[in-house]
Amino acid sequence: MLIHLPIVILASLHPIAVGNAVPQFDIARECREEGDTKEMQQRCTDDEVQARKQLEAEWMQFSPRAIIQCNGETNIDGTPSYVELQTCLEMERDVRIEREADTPQ
Numbered sequence: 001m002l003i004h005l006p007i008v009i010l011a012s013l014h015p016i017a018v019g020n021a022v023p024q025f026d027i028a029r030e031c032r033e034e035g036d037t038k039e040m041q042q043r044c045t046d047d048e049v050q051a052r053k054q055l056e057a058e059w060m061q062f063s064p065r066a067i068i069q070c071n072g073e074t075n076i077d078g079t080p081s082y083v084e085l086q087t088c089l090e091m092e093r094d095v096r097i098e099r100e101a102d103t104p105q
Helices: 002-012 027-034 038-061 064-075 082-102
Strands: none
Touching (some): 064 082
16 A cells, blocks of 8 residues: 555646746745744745755756656645755755765776
8 A cells, every 4th residue: 555655645746847947935935834933934034045046056956857856845745945945956966976976987
């Protein structure tokens, strides 16, 4: 039964276009759900804006496969986050670079 779980999850996701631009997320919605106080919401907003700017600067260095995978994981709960997307993409990139460095030439 658990074998079908990844198929169910993937089938429930909306189609994700891989393009040359960082996806648009609703920062205000994400941060309303993250913090109870105005200060927490402002900190969340600042973090999200900074993560988006960093993603825009680095977007082309991420593989299309990593973008699809991380965007899907980030959107799974309906409240996507640039911080979460950035973390996922950076981890994917770092693993890829490490594997390439370990591959004998």
